[in-house]
Amino acid sequence: MQCSNTTPHHRKKQIVKLLVLGSTGATGRLLTALAVGRGHDVRTLVRDGSRADLVPGTEVVEGDARSREDVTAALAGVDATASTLGMGLKTRPNGLLIDAVDALIAGAAITGSDRLIMLSSWGVGDTLRRSSLLVRLTYMPGKKVHDEKAEAEAALRTSGLNWTLVYPVALTNGEATGRVRARDLDDVARMPGSPSISRADVAASMITIIEDDLWSRRTVVLDQQPRRRTDGDGPGDSPSPSR
Structure with a gap:
């Protein structure tokens, strides 16, 4: 990952006790498996601990991400939380994200586990007006869901937690x-x-x-690093990736 406008740093992996919310979703499952593979101690909060598609090697805690009591219990002893909760293709909000953020803020106050990395999306809040006309039209059916995300994120930004919001552009199921x-x-x-x-x-x-x-207390936008054309690139050539 290339970070723009940041101070160069030396990578030093920190093994953490990580809580994942949304671990059964498409992105959450990938994140959970990757965290386990990189040696992290991963706990997942799921509604049904008997699901066959749970990522092996995790500590599974049954509970509701909207419940202050369940989230507080799951946060005990955790260094950081990664939330990939989302509404999928639904176009009507149901309060999930607002309730989950409320539960995380309450749980952090009790447990002291205040590091939160939360997946959002491009198009939330005022980012929609920064998009092309095509993207704005594409996102219009889900505007109410994005409005709910914006409300939840506003509460997070003023919460005092050590948060990071992650805004990827449109998601695909391609390889890394x-x-x-x-x-x-x-x-x-x-x-x-x-x-x-x-x-x-x-x-x-x-x-x-x-x-x-x-990216402590910052919102980071993720997209693909543009490819850099070389002198040998022609109409049918594959440009070399930018380093």
Whole structure:
């Protein structure tokens, strides 16, 4: 992951006790598996602990991400929380994200576990107006869900937690490319075209943020690092990736 406008740092992986919310979703499952594979001590909060698709090697805690009591219990002894909770393709909000953030804020006050990396999406809040016309039209059916996300994030920003919001562009189910560009939301005036990024790249980027403790109390936008053309590139050539 290439970070723009950040101070260069030496990578030093920190093994953490990590709580994952949304671990049964498409991106959450990838993040959970990657965290386990990288040696982290992973706990997941799920409604049904008997599900066959749970990632092996995790501590499974049954509970509701909307419940203050359940979330507080899950936060005990945790160094950081990664939330990939979302509404999928639903276009009507149901209060999930607002309730989950409320539960996390309450649980952090009790347990002291205040590091939270939360997956959101491009198009939330005022980022929609920075998008191309095509993207704005595409996102319009889900505007109410995005409005709920914006409300939940506003509460998070004023909570005192050590939060990071992750805004990827449109998600795909492709393989990880490693060509991820990470930029502060304040530095992205426009997002031209209709860019996309794989869930695998987003999951890997979130793990890096956790390990290196990056982007504290900031909103990071993730998209693909543009390819750099070389003199040998022609119409049918594959440009070399930017390093």
